[in-house]
Amino acid sequence: MDILQLRYFITVAACGSIQDAADSLYVSRQAVSRAILSLERELNINLFVRTHNGIKLTSTGDKYVGHARKLIEQYDELHKMMCMNEKIVDIAICIPINLYTFFLEGINEFKEKYPVVNPKIIHCTGAEAHVYLLNQKVDVIIAWTPDKSALNQSDILIESPAFFMVNENNKVANKEMLVEADILNSPIIFYTDGFDTDYYKELFPYWKKGDYFVSDIMTIYDLVDQDKGLYRVPVVAV
Known part of the structure; x- marks a missing residue:
């Protein structure tokens, strides 16, 4: 059980919908569903009951949601106190729309782990990403590389397999x-x-x-x- 799972748990409970919770958290529906399912399996309990009208807390889920909310509030307050003297660093990242869902969960984990770094996500096409980097409009791009003679190949740090x-x-x-x-x-x-x-x-x-x-x-x-x-x-x- 981790903070991210608890945050998703209380948000779904408040919204009554996985999709609405995902929208409010700026993550994918799949990320929220996986987190809730993982939490239920880990604790071996059912927190929600799924219906055609949405999703609602079980009696067990209702029993714990208040405690989870207090933990999140305490965590956020501690986080705020510890970061008061830290300088927030903005990093602009260009991610093509067709790749964005691959990185949603990683982006949120990064935010939790490095609270002093504020990643600003810019949606673009793969064709635009390289241009943004060359024109110094973004700090990092996540994009496909057409060939080894492509724009900014010398700046590529990491490349994935196919x-x-x-x-x-x-x-x-x-x-x-x-x-x-x-x-x-x-x-x-x-x-x-x-x-x-x-x-x-x-x-x-x-x-x-x-x-x-x-x-x-x-x-x-x-x-x-x-x-x-x-x-x-x-x-x-x-």
């Missing part, structure tokens, strides 16, 4: 690692992320006939659900 999103019924779904043959034999779904389609194709010379180039992230999820192809998750760079 991952694919795939329908569970696809023949490659259970493989721990894909090989070139798997990719060549399957249509690939590309998210153009703010780039003109023709220009995007120039950045990625390994595309082939039958691949998809999509500008709407929801369309990508639909294509994966229909098992139309593999979605190449953007390589993340910081």
